[in-house]
Amino acid sequence: MEIDWILDRLKQGGVVAIPTETVYGLAADASSPAAVKAIFTTKGRPQTNPLIVHVASVQAARTLVTFTPEAEALAQAFWPGPLTLVAPRRPGAPVAEAVSAGLETLAVRVPAHPLMQQVLQALGRPLAAPSANRSGRPSPTTVDHVAQDFGPTLPILDGGSCDKGLESTVVQVLPDHPVQILRYGSLSPQDIAAVVPVAEGLGPGEASPGRLLRHYAPQTPLVLNITAPEPMDAYLSFGPTDHTGPCFPLSARGDMTEAAQRLFAQLRAADTSGAPRIAVAPVPDRGVGLAINDRLRRAAGAVG
Numbered sequence: 001m002e003i004d005w006i007l008d009r010l011k012q013g014g015v016v017a018i019p020t021e022t023v024y025g026l027a028a029d030a031s032s033p034a035a036v037k038a039i040f041t042t043k044g045r046p047q048t049n050p051l052i053v054h055v056a057s058v059q060a061a062r063t064l065v066t067f068t069p070e071a072e073a074l075a076q077a078f079w080p081g082p083l084t085l086v087a088p089r090r091p092g093a094p095v096a097e098a099v100s101a102g103l104e105t106l107a108v109r110v111p112a113h114p115l116m117q118q119v120l121q122a123l124g125r126p127l128a129a130p131s132a133n134r135s136g137r138p139s140p141t142t143v144d145h146v147a148q149d150f151g152p153t154l155p156i157l158d159g160g161s162c163d164k165g166l167e168s169t170v171v172q173v174l175p176d177h178p179v180q181i182l183r184y185g186s187l188s189p190q191d192i193a194a195v196v197p198v199a200e201g202l203g204p205g206e207a208s209p210g211r212l213l214r215h216y217a218p219q220t221p222l223v224l225n226i227t228a229p230e231p232m233d234a235y236l237s238f239g240p241t242d243h244t245g246p247c248f249p250l251s252a253r254g255d256m257t258e259a260a261q262r263l264f265a266q267l268r269a270a271d272t273s274g275a276p277r278i279a280v281a282p283v284p285d286r287g288v289g290l291a292i293n294d295r296l297r298r299a300a301g302a303v304g
């Protein structure tokens with residue numbers, strides 16, 4: 001789709017898919033209650049799960065939420081990029097109430113992808129955008145994934161494959177509270193801790209409503225930490241493997257960044273391969289591996 005056409009649709013309150021450096025987003029004008037409602041309906045998303053608001057610059061983000069010094073430091077270090085800050089919503093911020101699902105905070109992100117940046121700058125308004133998958137499905141990292149979930153009628157801006165492949169890291173920055181990671185993502189806890197002191201582990205699920213829902217589920221049963229898959233298994237390998245059945249390498253050379261990039265695409269491919277079961281190799285639980293394992297556990301049915 002042409003970018004001008006995408007902009008027209010957004011100005012008319014439409015919902016479109018736009019690439020970001022993490023995953024494709026299902027975007028609409030965050031200031032329009034009707035447009036925001038259309039995101040929830042299109043995605044089949046529960047109204048209790050708030051959306052991330054995307055803006056072009058740190059300056060634009062400061063008009064929507066109040067920044068603690070820690071928020072300021074994180075924004076300077078990682079924006080534009082795969083960081084989402086959850087901070088107190090400013091009174092009068094031009095964002096529909098439904099975006100934050102009744103919370104007093106707002107999740108804000110300045111994405112780095114040149115196409116998303118171009119759209120945000122041309123529009124001059126914040127865009128609400130969850131990942132462009134049907135609720136519960138793996139996140140989309142290509143145009144084909146978006147089309148698999150929504151069919152040919154949804155306008156999609158084609159940006160090829162997403163660079164990071166995993167969603168942004170969601171970090172809560174509230175006055176008088178320790179900085180707290182709410183969702184593991186593309187930036188590792190070490191990346192965050194290199195800039196500001198951050199609480200151990202993940203914040204409570206109640207602070208991150210998305211964690212309390214079933215997520216990333218393939219239709220095929222999925223098992224984790226498998227080093228010797230059954231012959232019929234679709235195997236998501238990490239490092240070398242001698243599996244002779246269908247194989248979907250996350251990274252043949254055992255590289256975590258590559259595994260993050262490929263995770264959702266290989267999960268979708270394994271799911272449609274016809275194999276009776278998906279088996280996943282162990283992935284080290286450190287760095288971006290924390291986010292990979294979080295998504296894999298959810299794909300296997302875990303919630304929380």
Ligand code: TXA
Nearest residue numbers: 022025050051105106107130131167168207208209210
């Ligand atoms: O990389 C990403 O973050 C992508 C791209 C499109 O930007 N977006 C994305 O959105 O992953 P979504 O809707 O799939 O996930 C947003 C997460 C959810 O877990 C939601 O509960 C949480 O952010 N969230 C949004 N607003 C929040 C708030 N005010 N407080 C706590 N969590 C919030």
Ligand code: MG
Nearest residue numbers: 130131139167
């Ligand atoms: Mg999502």
